[in-house]
Amino acid sequence: MTDTREFSRNNPIRVFLLDDHEVVRRGLADLLGVEEDIEVVGEAARADQALTRVPALRPHVAVLDVRLPESDGITVCRELRDQLPQIACLMLTSFDEEDALLDSIMAGASGYVLKQIEGADLVDAVRTVASGKSMLDPSAVGVLMRSLRADPAEPPEPRQDSRVAGLTPREQDILRLIGEGLTNREIGKRLYLSEKTVKNNISRLLGKLGVQRRVQAAVLASGLEPPTEDDDPTGPRSSGSRRP
Numbered sequence: 001m002t003d004t005r006e007f008s009r010n011n012p013i014r015v016f017l018l019d020d021h022e023v024v025r026r027g028l029a030d031l032l033g034v035e036e037d038i039e040v041v042g043e044a045a046r047a048d049q050a051l052t053r054v055p056a057l058r059p060h061v062a063v064l065d066v067r068l069p070e071s072d073g074i075t076v077c078r079e080l081r082d083q084l085p086q087i088a089c090l091m092l093t094s095f096d097e098e099d100a101l102l103d104s105i106m107a108g109a110s111g112y113v114l115k116q117i118e119g120a121d122l123v124d125a126v127r128t129v130a131s132g133k134s135m136l137d138p139s140a141v142g143v144l145m146r147s148l149r150a151d152p153a154e155p156p157e158p159r160q161d162s163r164v165a166g167l168t169p170r171e172q173d174i175l176r177l178i179g180e181g182l183t184n185r186e187i188g189k190r191l192y193l194s195e196k197t198v199k200n201n202i203s204r205l206l207g208k209l210g211v212q213r214r215v216q217a218a219v220l221a222s223g224l225e226p227p228t229e230d231d232d233p234t235g236p237r238s239s240g241s242r243r244p
Helices: 022-033 047-057 073-083 098-106 119-130 138-148 169-179 184-191 195-209 214-221
Strands: 013-018 038-044 061-065 088-093 111-114
Touching: 013 022, 013 047, 013 119, 022 038, 022 119, 038 047, 038 119, 047 061, 047 073, 061 073, 061 119, 073 088, 073 098, 073 184, 088 098, 088 119, 098 111, 098 214, 111 119, 169 184, 169 195, 169 214, 184 195, 195 214
Parallel strands: 013 038, 013 061, 061 088, 088 111
Antiparallel strands: none
16 A cells, blocks of 8 residues: 545545454454544454455454454465455554564554553554555564574675575576565566466465465565566566566
């Protein structure tokens, strides 16, 4: 989401809540419901319920608990973003975990906050992601920066990992877009591919890279050279393109 959106009493932010604890959902609904520019339009205790109800309700923001008994909010976020690219997912967790934070970002989440957040700050977070901006809890930022910051005592890594160099040009295009946080559907639109083709390519490139998760591949994507003007995956392709 890149466009800034504005909301008001007559055009409130539509919010959906996913948390397996009823007390938490009730507390969130009460907290958000008193705001004139926010309306809680639905809730769920399980991932499958959310995936059924959210597309029908079309909320602007989905507040998703990261940890669920039978699934997780990160998977829900990824699937919702595939179905509804304009939805903003705000991840809510009581776990200050590096993997959950990075996985949430790679799944397309717009924000990540800890359950220890103050009520007023959570309301602000909902408004922030609804407007099209990103939001990270200050305590989560430290986790993210520690994971991304290279140790200055270590020698610089080569510009491109040798495993990345072994990918086909198409797989490198897809890897770049994974690094930008795009969903499979968004990658398909950018590269004029079907979502199934994108999924198949991602499975192959993960195997070639020797990793199991998208977030691991995204780290390797940082070593990719930017595409040249003639090789820009976002630009039109001529019939003489070297890619099918």
